[in-house]
Amino acid sequence: MHRPLVALLLLAALAFPPALPAQTDSATGPDPIAQLVARLDLERYKATIKGLTRFGDRRQGTDRNRAAVDWIEAQLKSYGCSDVSRLKYEYQPRAPMPLTEGVRLPRDTTRAAGSGRYRGVRARTGVNNDSLRQPDARLRALDAQASTPGARDEVYCTKVGSLHPGEMYIVGAHMDGIGWGEAANDDGSGTALVMQLARIFSGPDVRTDRSIRFILWNNEETGLNGSRAYVEQRRALQGSKDEPKWLGMIQHDMMLFDHGMPRADGTLAADQRPEADVNIEFQSSAKLAAEAEQLAWTFERANERYATDYPASVGSHMTNTDSAPFQDYVPAISLRENERGAQIGAGWDPNWHQPTDLYATYSDKDFRLGLNAAQTTLAAVAGLVGATIK
Numbered sequence: 001m002h003r004p005l006v007a008l009l010l011l012a013a014l015a016f017p018p019a020l021p022a023q024t025d026s027a028t029g030p031d032p033i034a035q036l037v038a039r040l041d042l043e044r045y046k047a048t049i050k051g052l053t054r055f056g057d058r059r060q061g062t063d064r065n066r067a068a069v070d071w072i073e074a075q076l077k078s079y080g081c082s083d084v085s086r087l088k089y090e091y092q093p094r095a096p097m098p099l100t101e102g103v104r105l106p107r108d109t110t111r112a113a114g115s116g117r118y119r120g121v122r123a124r125t126g127v128n129n130d131s132l133r134q135p136d137a138r139l140r141a142l143d144a145q146a147s148t149p150g151a152r153d154e155v156y157c158t159k160v161g162s163l164h165p166g167e168m169y170i171v172g173a174h175m176d177g178i179g180w181g182e183a184a185n186d187d188g189s190g191t192a193l194v195m196q197l198a199r200i201f202s203g204p205d206v207r208t209d210r211s212i213r214f215i216l217w218n219n220e221e222t223g224l225n226g227s228r229a230y231v232e233q234r235r236a237l238q239g240s241k242d243e244p245k246w247l248g249m250i251q252h253d254m255m256l257f258d259h260g261m262p263r264a265d266g267t268l269a270a271d272q273r274p275e276a277d278v279n280i281e282f283q284s285s286a287k288l289a290a291e292a293e294q295l296a297w298t299f300e301r302a303n304e305r306y307a308t309d310y311p312a313s314v315g316s317h318m319t320n321t322d323s324a325p326f327q328d329y330v331p332a333i334s335l336r337e338n339e340r341g342a343q344i345g346a347g348w349d350p351n352w353h354q355p356t357d358l359y360a361t362y363s364d365k366d367f368r369l370g371l372n373a374a375q376t377t378l379a380a381v382a383g384l385v386g387a388t389i390k
């Protein structure tokens with residue numbers, strides 16, 4: 001067996017001894033992971049999403065995007081998170097290829113993105129670019145400024161480990177959105193999750209052996225440009241004073257809506273389906289697929305033990321999100337409301353990239369799925385970094 005895999009399995013086994021009760025062990029006192037999970041709160045999670053939606057769709061290359069980066073940075077500082085910093089890069093959109101150029105292969109419509117299989121009923125998906133489909137004049141005006149190419153910032157902070165500060169897990173979500181709405185679910189829901197974890201791990205009484213970096217990517221919607229910039233700038237620096245060694249990358253992208261498959265007429269159920277789950281995905285074609293799969297099951301076990309409402313499932317088709325640029329260098333997984341390729345790509349989320357991706361669209365049953373994903377990641381990462389409470 002691969003040595004990093006053995007190390008990862010060992011870490012996972014140490015993090016989640018299977019037979020211990022979840023709450024209290026009379027020999028060692030209260031379970032610190034359960035205590036940390038209890039610091040997550042539905043109302044704070046919702047308030048953070050609501051705070052992000054004040055900046056409309058936060059489209060990259062706009063004033064509202066820059067204002068949102070500033071606001072996130074101020075929040076991270078207020079949580080006491082260490083080393084609040086920005087990664088800087090340039091973004092120049094590629095000119096669209098003229099339709100007459102190049103050979104266009106016929107698209108395989110039976111295979112979903114990430115190599116999953118479509119099953120059952122599929123409904124239409126796409127990106128809304130029409131401002132007039134946003135009926136709210138205030139929001140239409142807020143989202144009106146067009147994106148311009150150029151300098152970009154994305155913000156992160158770090159919980160510095162006490163024993164092995166030079167080794168870290170990366171916990172991410174993207175703060176930019178599109179579609180003439182509020183990008184509340186895509187990806188305010190993931191951004192707020194990462195921010196809440198930064199808050200809890202930065203608590204003055206929380207100690208971790210290893211480090212955790214909390215990062216809010218920009219330019220996801222243009223093709224993962226913010227996370228690609230991070231990998232390009234930092235990969236070779238790992239192990240130096242400028243960049244801890246990466247142990248894993250965990251992405252959160254669209255956390256709220258699991259109303260099931262579209263009905264035959266293309267419509268969706270109004271409510272969260274009772275059997276909604278958190279989809280933990282790795283990519284089976286990644287160089288580190290075996291290690292990523294183990295990491296995914298570590299998260300599934302953390303969900304089983306600590307999440308209050310919704311279970312998790314593991315899938316092998318991670319795709320189209322900021323964990324992808326990492327997947328050949330470090331075990332990388334994503335958490336989502338549904339599988340990105342075969343489910344979201346088949347129309348399971350009617351608000352995806354639409355003017356209806358608004359805070360007001362979602363109910364507490366929806367927000368609670370995001371909270372359960374937060375519980376899952378918090379518990380899994382707390383175990384992996386050796387979190388304790390002083």
Ligand SMILES: [Zn+2]
Nearest residue numbers: 186187253254
């Ligand atoms: Zn997204």
